Amino acid sequence: MDIILSSISQGLLWSVMAIGVYLTFRILDIADLTAEGSFPLGAAICSVAIVSGISPLIASLLALVGGMLAGSVSGLLHTKLKIPALLTGILTMTALYSINLRIMGQANVTLLGQETMMRTLQSFGLENRLAVLIVGAIAVGVVILVLYLFFSTETGLALRSTGDNEEMSEANGIHTDAMKIIGYMLSNGLISLSGALIAQNNGYADISMGIGTIVIGLASVIIGEVIFHNLSFAKRLITIVIGAIVYRLIIDLVLQLGVEPQDIKLFSAIILAIALSTPLLKKKVKRINRKGAKLV
Template identity: 50%
Template sequence: MIGAVELGLIYAVMALGVYLTFRILNFPDLTVDGSFTTGAATAAILITAGTHPALATLAGGVAGLAAGVITGLLHTKGGINPLLAGILTQIGLYSVNLRIMGGANVPLLREDTLLTPLRDNGLLGGAVSIAIFGALALVVKVVLDWFLHTDTGLALQATGDNEEMIRSFGVNTDRTKILGLALSNGLVGLAGALIAQYQGFADISMGIGLIIAGLASVILGQAVFGSRVILISTLAVVLGSILYRVTIQVALQAGLDPNDMKLISAVLVVVALVLPKWGVFRRVSALRSLRRTAATSSTTGGA
């Protein structure tokens, strides 16, 4: 179970990237499946070539960022549908990733990585590793919170909410979309680089279906923990990533076939999307809204 929490915290970096496009930019980006592997492949091949693991990890993030820029350019400058633009980049990245790795798999078991000190000292799978991965996820969350409250971040939010309106104020929405997609896939590539070092290899198939895991983390987290403001939303995404991985682990321990993991992920997303629309959950949500309204009114009246 501790391993599931560790994975949940690392994958939270990827989930925050998905949140940036899915919730903030309102862009259905399927580049994720390819850019995750690109980040992992770039980091793995650089580490085997003798590059310092920290630089290799950052290079993985930059590679993911470049993938996001390509999707953004296809959509904004090429006029391609957002969904199709992501699919095209994802398909192209499959061949690119094979070229980067020179094959379907790059082992890292005998290489020094960022996690080698933890592994050598027996700290993986314990409180220390959870604290470190938790700190990493928290740093990414705080930086993302800060960015979304800057002028550029507010323009990014406005582009997702009402593109025509923000364009009327002179904002270049094409540039904003490219930036959002770049940052999102940069986080995804960074997560891929970390996961490759965590599991000891990079594989061409490691990103297949990953967008479902990202969406499950975002939707499940916000359904359970709320999504009223940015600070809460990003925290909900991190917690949702942990909840998703723990749920998967529980399902596997209960005897489900590992081959059914993608099906379990899809079911989790469906449940997270459907439950809030059921009567009892709508009433709970309405009650919460009434309480917030009453609290606001009493505060205003007291002032």
């Protein structure tokens, strides 16, 4: 039960990042590596702001804005300078490493003794896991609601249309470059917000905490898609949350089996590879069953 509660609370915080990855990976059909830099960017901005005396909520919102600015840079590089999406992410991610160091002034910033959203709830007598669960649930609920409302607007529909068929969207008068930039901003804003929440939960921000972020996000998205098929946009966002929780549960179980923490990144890659290959394996199994039925 302790492992399950821990997985749910951690999964909720990570699912905000996974939703951000989903926006570029599925909506815009772009694998954006900016996530590796915008995640620690959010942690850096939030931690430095809290240490400077800013409230945790405002600090988290500042992290959101910082991530959106980073996303706008990637969007401009990709759309205006016509740099391929993969290289764009690498360029921005590399630049953000130095920017994050500048913001923190050192390799890591501790939040020991500082007021965070989790500690604020703990002051009311809640235990740590329950506090994390409440913060994560509120954050996820707000994110899903805002995205649902946004993608129901004309701009949101234009953004989805751009990802589905860019040429047709341009023919219908949609400014696809602007839609891509908005998509980049939304994605990296959420990823940065997740970094801020994770930093508050962990009690520190570290320059290397973004390594493997894209793998975690993609694994959460793919796991959710493997479990649930053909859903509406709002329901798909919920399945991403479920995917993030399942992913954290798998990682926690692996740790309980005695696997060394330094091997977690390896297991994360293996989980993603299995999740990505599952649809293909299902198709092969169906073909085999069909052939067997014909022979009978």
